[in-house]
Amino acid sequence: MYVPEHFNAPSTDAMLDLIRQHPLGILFINGSSGLDANHIPFELAAEQQAxxxxxxxxxxxxxxxxxxxxxxxxxxxxxxxxxxxxxxxYPSKQEHHKQVPTWNYKVVHAHGRIMVRDDERYVRGLVARLTRTHEASEPKQWKMTDAPAQYIASMMQAIVGIEIEITRLTGKFKLSQNKDPEDIRSASTILIERGREALGESMRRITLDQED
Known part of the structure; x- marks a missing residue:
């Protein structure tokens, strides 16, 4: 991934936080049948490995x-x-018209080594943890024990676990860091007004950092 220096993710912690907040990842492999991509929700165990x-x-x-x-x-x-x-x-567009459309985003690439875990104990524990994490905000939280034991056992037999040790992280946080603070503030305000609060606030923090 091409990452100009000014778009570098600020820290490893910032990249890990993005993974926690947006756990649906795209797993790319170059397997025996060639390139393949799968959309999978992941659990991050940040304390495991470096x-x-x-x-x-x-x-x-x-x-x-x-x-x-x-x-x-x-x-x-x-x-x-x-x-x-x-x-x-951008206010500066009204002055000199030297601006063009772009797309802002935050993305993290996690490179690693994969291990297949065809182990019912592993997948049962993983499903339980994922359930607790993603049901936490529900007023009535679903638990594995809500379903018949035989049904859950059959579901566990129908899935296989995978584990990926992260060996390298690359993050690109493209938030208009190459623009003037006034332009960033203006764009961030419009994003917030249009319901893109998370991205707008991330851009607004860029201007605060520039002022420090």
């Missing part, structure tokens, strides 16, 4: 887990907030 470990499960019928060998290099892409940016949102 950069953390990603845990997930896939359907047993999904060939992705048979297309790789333990230790193969893979890539998982996590995308955060994003939006089109119009040149008309």
């Amino acid at each position: 950069l953390g470990t990603l845990h997930a499960h896939v359907a047993r019928n999904n060939p992705v887990w048979t297309e790789v060998r333990n230790g193969d290099e893979v890539l998982v892409v996590f995308r955060g907030e994003e939006s089109y940016i119009s040149p008309n949102w």
Whole structure:
């Protein structure tokens, strides 16, 4: 991924936070049948290994887990907030007209080594943790024990776990850092007004950092 210096993610912690907040990643492999991509929700265990470990499960019928060998290099892409940016949102455009359309976004590429975990105990524990995490905001939280035990057992047999040790993280946080503070503030305000609060606030923080 091409990352100009001014668009570099500010820190490893910032990249890990993006993964936590946007856990649906795209797993890219170069397996025995060539390139393949799968959209999978991941659990990040940041305390495991130097950069953390990603845990997930896939359907047993999904060939992705048979297309790789333990230790193969893979890539998982996590995308955060994003939006089109119009040149008309920049006050400087009205002065000299030297602005063009662009797209702002936050993205993290997690490179790592994959391991297949065809182990019911592993997948059961993973599903339980993912459920607790993503049901936490529900007024009535679903639990695995809500379903018949035999049904859950059959579902566990139908999935396979995968584990990815992260070996390298690359982050691109493109937030108009190459623009004047007044232009960034104006664009961020418009984004917030149009319901893109997360991206707008991220851009607004850029101007505060520039002022410090």
